Amino acid sequence: MVMLKINGKSHTVDAAPDMPLLWALRDLLGMNGTKFGCGAALCGACTVHLDGIPRRSCVMPVSAATGHSITTIEGVGATASGKRVQQAWLDLEVIQCGYCQSGQIMAAAALLAKIPAPTDTDIDQALSGNICRCGTYPRIREAIKRAARKPATSKKEG
Amino acid sequence: MGQMSRRQLLFTSAAAGGGFLLGLHLEASPRVLAATVKGTQTDFAPNAFIRIHKDGRVALMMNQVEMGQGTYTSMPMLIAEELEVGLDQVHLEHAPPNDKLYANPIFGDQETGGSTSVRAFYEPLRRAGATARTMLVAAAAEAWGVDTASCRARRGVVTHTLTGRTLSYGALAEKAAKLPVPAQVALKDPKDFKLIGTPAKRLDTPAKVNGKAEYGIDVRLPGMKIATVAASPVVGGKLVSVDDAKARAIKGVRQIVRLDDGVAVVADHMWAAKQGLAALDIRWDDGQHGKINTADVVEGLAAAAQTPGVVVRDEGDAPAALAAATNKLESVYEVPFLAHATMEPMNCTVRLSPDRCEIWTGTQVITRAQAAAAKITGLPLDKVEVHNQYLGGGFGRRLEFDIVTQAVRIAQQVQGPVKVIWTREEDIQHDVYRPYYYDRMAAVLNAQSQPVAWMQRIVGPSIIARYLPAAFKNGIDIDGVDGAAQLLYDIPAIRVEYVRHEEPVLNTGFWRGVGVTHNNFVIESFVDELAAAAKQDPAAFRRALLHKSPRATAVLDIATRASGWGKPLPEGRGRGVSVLFSEWGSYLAEVAEVSVSKAGEVRVHRVVCAVDCGTVVNPDTVKAQIESGIVFGISGALWGGVTLKNGRVEQSNFHDVRVMRINEAPAIEVHLVHNQEAPGGIGEPGTAVTAAAVSNAVFAATGRRIRKLPLENQLRSA
Numbered sequence: 001m002v003m004l005k006i007n008g009k010s011h012t013v014d015a016a017p018d019m020p021l022l023w024a025l026r027d028l029l030g031m032n033g034t035k036f037g038c039g040a041a042l043c044g045a046c047t048v049h050l051d052g053i054p055r056r057s058c059v060m061p062v063s064a065a066t067g068h069s070i071t072t073i074e075g076v077g078a079t080a081s082g083k084r085v086q087q088a089w090l091d092l093e094v095i096q097c098g099y100c101q102s103g104q105i106m107a108a109a110a111l112l113a114k115i116p117a118p119t120d121t122d123i124d125q126a127l128s129g130n131i132c133r134c135g136t137y138p139r140i141r142e143a144i145k146r147a148a149r150k151p152a153t154s155k156k157e158g
Numbered sequence: 159m160g161q162m163s164r165r166q167l168l169f170t171s172a173a174a175g176g177g178f179l180l181g182l183h184l185e186a187s188p189r190v191l192a193a194t195v196k197g198t199q200t201d202f203a204p205n206a207f208i209r210i211h212k213d214g215r216v217a218l219m220m221n222q223v224e225m226g227q228g229t230y231t232s233m234p235m236l237i238a239e240e241l242e243v244g245l246d247q248v249h250l251e252h253a254p255p256n257d258k259l260y261a262n263p264i265f266g267d268q269e270t271g272g273s274t275s276v277r278a279f280y281e282p283l284r285r286a287g288a289t290a291r292t293m294l295v296a297a298a299a300e301a302w303g304v305d306t307a308s309c310r311a312r313r314g315v316v317t318h319t320l321t322g323r324t325l326s327y328g329a330l331a332e333k334a335a336k337l338p339v340p341a342q343v344a345l346k347d348p349k350d351f352k353l354i355g356t357p358a359k360r361l362d363t364p365a366k367v368n369g370k371a372e373y374g375i376d377v378r379l380p381g382m383k384i385a386t387v388a389a390s391p392v393v394g395g396k397l398v399s400v401d402d403a404k405a406r407a408i409k410g411v412r413q414i415v416r417l418d419d420g421v422a423v424v425a426d427h428m429w430a431a432k433q434g435l436a437a438l439d440i441r442w443d444d445g446q447h448g449k450i451n452t453a454d455v456v457e458g459l460a461a462a463a464q465t466p467g468v469v470v471r472d473e474g475d476a477p478a479a480l481a482a483a484t485n486k487l488e489s490v491y492e493v494p495f496l497a498h499a500t501m502e503p504m505n506c507t508v509r510l511s512p513d514r515c516e517i518w519t520g521t522q523v524i525t526r527a528q529a530a531a532a533k534i535t536g537l538p539l540d541k542v543e544v545h546n547q548y549l550g551g552g553f554g555r556r557l558e559f560d561i562v563t564q565a566v567r568i569a570q571q572v573q574g575p576v577k578v579i580w581t582r583e584e585d586i587q588h589d590v591y592r593p594y595y596y597d598r599m600a601a602v603l604n605a606q607s608q609p610v611a612w613m614q615r616i617v618g619p620s621i622i623a624r625y626l627p628a629a630f631k632n633g634i635d636i637d638g639v640d641g642a643a644q645l646l647y648d649i650p651a652i653r654v655e656y657v658r659h660e661e662p663v664l665n666t667g668f669w670r671g672v673g674v675t676h677n678n679f680v681i682e683s684f685v686d687e688l689a690a691a692a693k694q695d696p697a698a699f700r701r702a703l704l705h706k707s708p709r710a711t712a713v714l715d716i717a718t719r720a721s722g723w724g725k726p727l728p729e730g731r732g733r734g735v736s737v738l739f740s741e742w743g744s745y746l747a748e749v750a751e752v753s754v755s756k757a758g759e760v761r762v763h764r765v766v767c768a769v770d771c772g773t774v775v776n777p778d779t780v781k782a783q784i785e786s787g788i789v790f791g792i793s794g795a796l797w798g799g800v801t802l803k804n805g806r807v808e809q810s811n812f813h814d815v816r817v818m819r820i821n822e823a824p825a826i827e828v829h830l831v832h833n834q835e836a837p838g839g840i841g842e843p844g845t846a847v848t849a850a851a852v853s854n855a856v857f858a859a860t861g862r863r864i865r866k867l868p869l870e871n872q873l874r875s876a
Binding site: 035 | 224225226227228359360362363364366367368369370371372373375376378384409426427428429432499500501502503548549550551552553579581582778782785786787788789790811812813817818819820821823825826
C-alpha cells in the first residue's frame with residue numbers, strides 16, 4: 001500500500017513501489033486528466049507537480065512521490081497560476097485536439113508560479129519538453145504571456 | 159460568451175453522469191445515444207442532427223468527429239445559424255454509427271477526413287437547422303392562429319411580432335413533432351448570418367483545460383482489464399512461439415493472449431501489462447519481408463519510374479517538346495515513409511458477450527470500425543455498438559481501424575471488458591505510414607526562359623485502391639495525383655503521369671494531406687528550380703505563370719507583401735515561397751524564412767501564409783488549422799521519415815521520431831481572404847504548402863537544392 005497526497009486529498013493505493021505515478025493516477029485512481037504519451041519522459045503529456053515542481057509522472061515511481069504534495073490537471077485550477085493559465089488557454093483558443101494540453105498547462109502553471117513574468121527563453125526552457133502535434137506552440141507562448149500579465153480576478157486566488 | 163455558459167456546453171451524457179464517475183457515465187451513455195436516434199414522442203427530432211426536448215434542451219448530434227480541427231464548433235455553428243439558437247444553448251452528442259443518417263457525401267460513409275467537414279456539410283447542416291426552425295415557427299403560428307410571416311425565431315424562442323406573444327422551442331417541441339417535415343426550406347442570405355463568419359469560441363475546449371474531456375484512452379468500465387500488445391515487427395510476419403513464464407509471474411498480469419500475428423498481455427493496469435510485455439520471449443516468423451531495407455523500397459520505386467504511367471493530364475505535347483529540347487531540366491524527388499505520432503497512442507476498449515459487442519474508441523471512421531467488429535464476431539451490425547470519443551489527434555491515422563480489429567480479436571479471448579493500449583513504441587512501429595513517393599520531373603525553358611513543357615511522373619502505391627476501391631478508376635489514384643493534376647501554371651504542354659507501385663513491406667495510408675503534401679513539395683520545389691534556371695525571382699516567376707488564376711495570384715501577392723519579400727535579410731537567411739491549389743478548393747501561398755547552421759540544422763524563423771478558402775465558418779479555427787498545419791509540415795519536412803532494416807521500422811519513440819518543439823517553432827502569420835466562394839478545406843493545406851516553402855528558403859539561404867526529404871538528413875550528409 002502506498003499513500004499519495006493528490007490535490008490536497010490523501011489516497012491509499014495498492015501499487016508496487018516502482019509503479020509510475022501515471023498509472024497509479026489513471027488506472028488505480030481513475031484520474032484520467034494526466035495523459036500517457038510516450039512512457040519515457042520524452043513528450044510531457046503526463047506532467048504533474050510534485051511540491052509545485054513539474055515532473056514526468058510516466059517515469060516517476062510512486063515511492064518517490066510518497067510524502068510529497070502532488071498536483072494534477074484536475075486540481076491545478078485551485079492554484080492561482082493554474083487558474084490564470086487555464087483561462088488564458090481559453091481566451092486565446094490555444095487548444096486543438098487537447099491531448100497534450102494537460103501537460104502543457106501543468107508546465108505553464110509551474111513556470112508562472114516560479115517566474116511571474118517569463119521571457120521567451122524562460123518559456124522555451126520550461127515547455128520544450130512538452131510536445132504538441134497540433135502545433136499550438138505560438139498560442140501557448142502568447143497565452144503564457146497573457147496569463148503573466150493578467151492579475152487574478154477571483155477572490156479565491158491567493 | 160461568459161465562462162459559465164461555456165461550461166454548460168457539456169455533453170448531455172456527461173452532464174447526466176457527472177465528473178469522474180466514468181464507469182457510471184459510460185454505462186449510461188449507450189442508452190442516451192439510442193434515445194438520440196429514436197427520440198421520444200414529445201421530443202422534436204425532425205432529422206438525425208437535432209433533437210429539441212420538451213424541457214427546451216437542444217441536442218445536436220456530431221457525426222464529424224473532433225480531433226482538434228474544430229468541427230465540434232463549426233458544425234454546431236451551421237445548425238445554430240439557421241435553427242436560430244445560440245451556441246450557449248446547445249448540447250453536443252457524439253453521433254452513433256449510421257451511414258444512412260450521417261454519411262459524409264464526399265465519401266459516401268460516415269467519415270471525417272480529407273479536409274471535408276465544412277465543404278461537405280455547409281449546406282446539409284444549415285438545411286437541417288432551417289427545417290427545424292421552419293417547423294417550430296409553423297407550430298407557433300398554428301397555436302396562435304396567425305400567419306407564419308408574422309412570427310420570428312430568435313435564441314430558441316418564437317415571437318409573434320404583432321402582439322409580442324412568445325413560445326419557447328421546448329414548449330413547441332411536441333406540437334412541431336406532429337407537423338410534416340417540409341421538403342424544401344429557404345436558407346438565409348449570407349448577409350443575414352449572425353454566427354457563420356464570426357470567431358466563435360470553441361465548445362470542446364473548456365473540458366480540455368481541466369482534464370475532464372474523455373478520449374478513447376480514458377474509457378473505464380467496471381471489471382475492465384488493460385492490455386498492451388506486441389504485433390509482428392514485420393508486416394505479414396507470424397507468431398511462432400512465446401515463452402510467457404516471466405510475464406505471468408508479474409503481479410497484476412492476468413493473461414497472455416496469442417494472436418496469429420501478435421501477443422497481448424492482459425493485466426489489472428497498464429504498468430503490469432507493460433512490464434509483462436517486456437518480459438515476454440517471443441519468436442517470430444518474419445515471412446517474406448524480413449530482409450527488406452529502405453534502399454530496397456527505393457530501388458523498386460526507381461525501377462518503376464522508368465516506365466510511363468497512366469496519363470492523368472495531357473495538354474500540348476510535352477514528351478515531344480522534351481525530346482526536342484535544348485534547354486531541359488530534369489530532377490528526381492523522393493519523400494519518405496512518415497509516421498503520424500498522434501499524441502494519444504492507438505487504443506480501443508471492447509466489451510464482448512455472445513450476442514453483443516460494445517466498442518469505445520476515437521475513430522475517424524465509426525461505421526468502418528463497426529463493420530470490422532461485426533465481421534470478426536459474426537454479429538449483425540445492430541448488435542455492434544460503437545461509442546466515439548474525442549480523438550487525441552487524427553491526421554489520417556484514425557481513418558484506419560486496425561486497432562479496432564485487433565482489440566476485438568483480443569477481447570474474444572478475454573472474460574469481461576478490455577482496453578487495449580499500444581505503447582508509443584508499438585504505435586510508431588505499427589503505423590499505417592504515408593507512402594514513400596518517387597517523382598520524376600522534367601521541363602523545357604524557351605529562349606526567353608519561359609517554361610513551355612512540364613512533365614511529372616508520380617510513382618507510389620495507391621491508398622485509394624485499397625480504401626475507396628470505387629474511386630480508383632482507370633488506374634489513377636485520385637489522391638496520389640491531387641495537387642499535381644490541377645497545376646495552375648500556364649504552360650503550353652503539360653503531362654502528369656501516375657505509376658502505381660505497391661510497397662507491401664509497410665502498410666501505407668493517409669497522412670495529413672497525403673497526395674497534395676507530397677505533390678506540392680515536388681511541384682513547388684521544381685518550379686523554384688525553373689525560376690533559378692531562368693535567373694528570375696521565384697515569386698515573380700510564379701506570378702507570370704498564374705495570370706489565369708486570380709485567386710492564386712491574390713494569395714501570392716498577400717503572402718509576399720506581408721513577408722517583406724525582396725527586402726534585405728540578415729546574413730545567412732533566406733526566404734522561400736510556395737503556392738497551393740488542389741481538390742480541397744482552397745488557395746494558399748506561403749513564405750518561409752530560414753537560416754541553416756554549418757552543421758546543417760535548419761531554423762525556421764517566420765512563416766507567412768495567405769489563405770483563400772472561400773466562405774469561412776469560424777475564422778479563428780481556420781487560422782488555428784493553418785498554424786497547426788505549418789508546424790506539422792515543418793516537422794515532416796525537416797526531420798520526418800521512418801526507415802526500414804530487415805523489414806522492421808527502426809524508430810520507436812520521440813527520441814528518434816523528432817517533431818517540432820516550442821523552442822523551435824517559428825512566428826506564424828495567417829492572412830485570410832474574405833469572399834463568398836464555396837468553402838474549401840483547411841485541415842490539411844497548411845501542412846501541404848509548407849515543405850516546399852521551407853526547402854526553397856533553404857535554397858535561398860544556402861544555394862543548396864534539396865530533392866529528398868527530410869531536409870536535415872540531406873543538409874547534414876553533404
